[in-house]
Amino acid sequence: MSPEPLASGRLPGRRKRLLLILLQAAIGLLVLGVVALLLTNLQLNLLRRGLELSFDWLGEPARFPLPRGLLPYRTEDSYAWAFVVGLVNSLQVVVAGLVLATILGVIGGAANFSSNWLLRQLAGLYVAVARNVPPLLHLLFWYFVVFLGVPAARNGVNAVAEWLNLPVSVEFVALLIGLTVYTGAYISEVVRGGINSVPRGQWEAARSLGFGEGRTLRLIILPQALRAILPGLNSQYINLAKNSTLAIAVGYSDLFSIVNTTFNQTGRSIEAFALLVLAFLAVDLLISGVMNVLNRLVLRHG
Amino acid sequence: MGESPRSGSGSRQLLLRIRRGLFASPLDTVITVVLAVLCGGGLWSFFHWVVLQADWAVVVENVRLYLHGRFPVEQVGRSWSWLGLLGALFLVTLMPARMLPRPVLRLLPLLWILILPIGLLLLAGGLGLEPVKSRFWGGLQLSLLLTLGTVLMALPLGILLALARRSSLPLLRWLTTGYIELTRGMPLIAVLFFGQLMIPLFLPEGWTFNRVLRAVLSLGFFVGAYMAEDVRGGLQAIPRTQLEAARSLGLSPLLTIALVELPQALRTALPSLANQCVASLQSTSLLAYLGLIELLGISRSILGNPDYLGRHLEVYIWLALLYWAVCILMTSLARRLERGLNVTGHH
Numbered sequence: 109m110s111p112e113p114l115a116s117g118r119l120p121g122r123r124k125r126l127l128l129i130l131l132q133a134a135i136g137l138l139v140l141g142v143v144a145l146l147l148t149n150l151q152l153n154l155l156r157r158g159l160e161l162s163f164d165w166l167g168e169p170a171r172f173p174l175p176r177g178l179l180p181y182r183t184e185d186s187y188a189w190a191f192v193v194g195l196v197n198s199l200q201v202v203v204a205g206l207v208l209a210t211i212l213g214v215i216g217g218a219a220n221f222s223s224n225w226l227l228r229q230l231a232g233l234y235v236a237v238a239r240n241v242p243p244l245l246h247l248l249f250w251y252f253v254v255f256l257g258v259p260a261a262r263n264g265v266n267a268v269a270e271w272l273n274l275p276v277s278v279e280f281v282a283l284l285i286g287l288t289v290y291t292g293a294y295i296s297e298v299v300r301g302g303i304n305s306v307p308r309g310q311w312e313a314a315r316s317l318g319f320g321e322g323r324t325l326r327l328i329i330l331p332q333a334l335r336a337i338l339p340g341l342n343s344q345y346i347n348l349a350k351n352s353t354l355a356i357a358v359g360y361s362d363l364f365s366i367v368n369t370t371f372n373q374t375g376r377s378i379e380a381f382a383l384l385v386l387a388f389l390a391v392d393l394l395i396s397g398v399m400n401v402l403n404r405l406v407l408r409h410g
Numbered sequence: 411m412g413e414s415p416r417s418g419s420g421s422r423q424l425l426l427r428i429r430r431g432l433f434a435s436p437l438d439t440v441i442t443v444v445l446a447v448l449c450g451g452g453l454w455s456f457f458h459w460v461v462l463q464a465d466w467a468v469v470v471e472n473v474r475l476y477l478h479g480r481f482p483v484e485q486v487g488r489s490w491s492w493l494g495l496l497g498a499l500f501l502v503t504l505m506p507a508r509m510l511p512r513p514v515l516r517l518l519p520l521l522w523i524l525i526l527p528i529g530l531l532l533l534a535g536g537l538g539l540e541p542v543k544s545r546f547w548g549g550l551q552l553s554l555l556l557t558l559g560t561v562l563m564a565l566p567l568g569i570l571l572a573l574a575r576r577s578s579l580p581l582l583r584w585l586t587t588g589y590i591e592l593t594r595g596m597p598l599i600a601v602l603f604f605g606q607l608m609i610p611l612f613l614p615e616g617w618t619f620n621r622v623l624r625a626v627l628s629l630g631f632f633v634g635a636y637m638a639e640d641v642r643g644g645l646q647a648i649p650r651t652q653l654e655a656a657r658s659l660g661l662s663p664l665l666t667i668a669l670v671e672l673p674q675a676l677r678t679a680l681p682s683l684a685n686q687c688v689a690s691l692q693s694t695s696l697l698a699y700l701g702l703i704e705l706l707g708i709s710r711s712i713l714g715n716p717d718y719l720g721r722h723l724e725v726y727i728w729l730a731l732l733y734w735a736v737c738i739l740m741t742s743l744a745r746r747l748e749r750g751l752n753v754t755g756h757h
Contacts, residue, residue: 132581139585146612153611224438225431226445240737241730242692244706252722320435350597356699364599377608384600392595 150378159375166191166379172369174361176275187370194366195387201283201362202349202391208288209348210341213295218325220300231296238293243351247286251358255282279360283352291348298344302337303329334406342399349391363387459723468721469728472712476728479548479703481533485540488532489551496554499525500739504746526558544620548703550732556625556694556704561687563630568637568683572675573667575642586638593635599696601632606700625697633690640682644675677748684744688737695733705729 154160170190174181178200181193219231238246255261255278262278269276306329314324355362367380374380433439469476478489502510503518533555535541547555574586593601605628606621648671656666676683698707709725712718718725 128579132579135579135585136581149612149614153615156615223431223434224441224445226442226449230445230449237734240688240734242695242706242733244692244695244698245726245730245733248722249726253726257720257722322437346595353597353599354696356599364597364603367600368603371607377611381600381604381608385596388597388600389592389595 154378157375161378163379165374165376170370170373172373174366175277175279177361178275187374190366190370191363191383191387194361194363197360198349198352198355198362198364198387199391201280201287201355201360202352204284205287205291205348205352206345208284209291209295209344212288212292213344214299214330216292216296217299217303218330220296221303221325221329223321235293235296238289239297243286243290244354244357246290247283247354247357250286250289251279251282254285277360279355279358282358283355283360283362286354286358287348287351290351291344294344294347295341298337298340299333301340302333305336306332335403338399338403338406342396342403345395345399346392349395350388464724465721466724468712468718468724475549475708475712476705476732477550479552479708480546481548481551482542482546485542488539488542492529492532493551493554495528496525496558500743503743504739507750523562526555526562529555529558544622547622549708550705552622552702552704553691553694554736556622556629556697556702557687557691559626560629560633560690560694563626564633564637564686564690565683567630567634568641569672569676571634571638572641572645575638576645590635590638593632594639596632598629598632598693599699601628602696602700604628621700621702625694625700625702629690629693633686633693636689637683637686640679640686641675643682644677644679645671647678648674680744680748684741687740687744691736691740692733705732 151161166188167186169184170187171183172190173183174190174193177193177197179193179196181189216231216234219227222228222231255265265276265278265281303325310328310332311324314328319328352362353364356365356368359365363384367384370380371377432442474483474486477493478486481489499521502514503522507515531537531539533542533547533551534544571586571590574582575590577583602625605624609624609627610618652670652674653666656670661669694704695706697704698710701707703711706729709729713722713725
């Protein structure tokens with residue numbers, strides 16, 4: 109990615125270079141000045157409230173209860189441990205969501221190319237409806253209407269959780285399904301675009317070799333579509349990770365909801381927020397890193 | 411695959427097409443039957459619910475709340491007028507260009523910008539209108555105001571950021587790249603949380619501004635980073651020859667950006683920019699969890715009323731319809747704009 113030089117070369121070289129340096133110095137000073145001003149205000153405001161920046165409070169007991177999760181947690185545990193529990197809860201829903209949304213998205217995207225008219229129409233309807241409704245509404249629907257409204261659904265989840273001895277709550281399942289359905293619609297558009305990028309001749313060649321529709325898709329089309337699909341998947345995965353913070357609407361204790369509780373309890377907004385941002389940057393980097401490795405593998409072998 | 415839309419005459423052709431489209435193979439037949447049974451069952455139980463079990467009182471009795479929130483009843487005409495003006499502007503913009511007189515066509519962009527201050531005046535009061543505090547704004551009216559404010563802030567910001575990210579000044583490039591990537595890495599609710607609870611910490615004591623403005627600022631800064639990437643994509647798609655042509659015509663760098671690069675880049679980026687506008691509308695619903703009573707917020711408080719215990723599905727269907735309708739309006743507006751730009755772009 110080489111940036112286009114926008115300033116055209118009409119000034120003589122040296123004068124132009126000096127001008128550019130001066131301009132940048134001015135920009136740098138301006139940004140520094142604004143940042144310094146904001147930070148001074150922050151410091152004054154925090155002093156006034158008696159909450160100087162520090163991370164010592166992380167060691168204090170958190171005292172708020174959390175539902176049973178993958179990690180053990182008691183109310184005497186520290187804030188730091190509560191954050192770790194929240195992060196693991198977030199990761200749990202993100203990883204499960206990635207897998208399920210990918211499966212749903214591939215099915216939805218491939219259904220657009222089926223010879224079955226009904227299947228094609230349903231795939232189109234799914235994308236049109238799911239994408240035009242806010243993700244928050246998806247979650248609220250699954251939580252309040254399905255899992256709190258239909259006792260059988262709630263009991264089913266609890267029975268399965270007990271049977272598998274997993275800490276799976278109704279809130280977790282509602283969040284997971286909501287995220288999956290919403291993200292799956294976007295992924296199915298990505299997959300549809302990827303399949304579209306494979307030349308039509310490939311379908312015809314496969315058919316003339318006697319391949320059925322399903323085998324053509326699985327063995328011939330999808331492997332070739334993968335290189336067009338992966339970059340789009342990357343941003344959808346990151347979106348899913350970010351949307352997992354909507355957990356707060358269904359009362360699932362993800363990282364953001366723990367940051368929120370911590371803020372309400374301690375007033376430590378800056379520190380808690382900084383930890384949240386760091387955690388999310390790490391998660392984003394992790395997803396992008398894994399996807400880049402996958403992408404390189406596909407480009408090499410595809 | 412490969413269904414040719416030849417308009418064959420006779421019912422035989424139709425039967426053939428149905429057979430090819432639904433029952434081509436045994437597996438296909440199974441899929442069709444299973445899907446048809448599922449769809450039929452779903453539709454049947456849905457209609458059963460709509461007719462026999464649903465109680466739409468929760469929607470019908472509260473239409474005023476959904477549209478205007480807790481806007482004072484005696485002033486609600488002002489909220490209606492703003493919604494009406496906005497709707498009229500939508501309709502006029504969606505009309506085919508040849509049906510509109512040229513001056514109106516030219517004024518349209520200006521009207522889209524002016525509709526925001528007009529809305530603020532109508533809702534907040536002033537100039538002879540009785541003042542209404544922003545905490546009484548709400549419902550669809552507030553959702554639309556937030557969306558409009560966000561888009562009108564994010565678009566210029568996005569353009570500036572995209573240009574800065576491609577500038578020849580390394581410092582400017584680094585700063586904007588850092589800002590864009592950092593913002594795009596953060597969850598929106600965290601940004602809104604920051605905007606609602608933490609912006610006051612960074613201001614001198616005594617400086618406050620209302621939460622609607624804080625919400626628009628945080629949403630605008632967030633969406634701006636995404637729009638910047640869309641505009642940058644548009645800028646990258648411009649052939650180099652265009653820039654060389656502009657230079658050889660003697661256009662200054664600023665004029666090249668304004669007259670050659672931006673118009674083309676924006677036209678390319680239009681579909682993704684439209685998606686960002688739709689996303690902005692959907693994002694405003696998050697503010698329900700940060701103390702604003704926009705469409706979702708007011709619905710939550712209606713659902714909290716014991717009279718409407720357990721009427722979630724009715725409310726959510728109604729909300730989904732409202733959001734869906736506005737989303738569709740916005741996308742068709744974008745498509746209309748795209749066509750308009752293509753017409754003017756080719757002569």
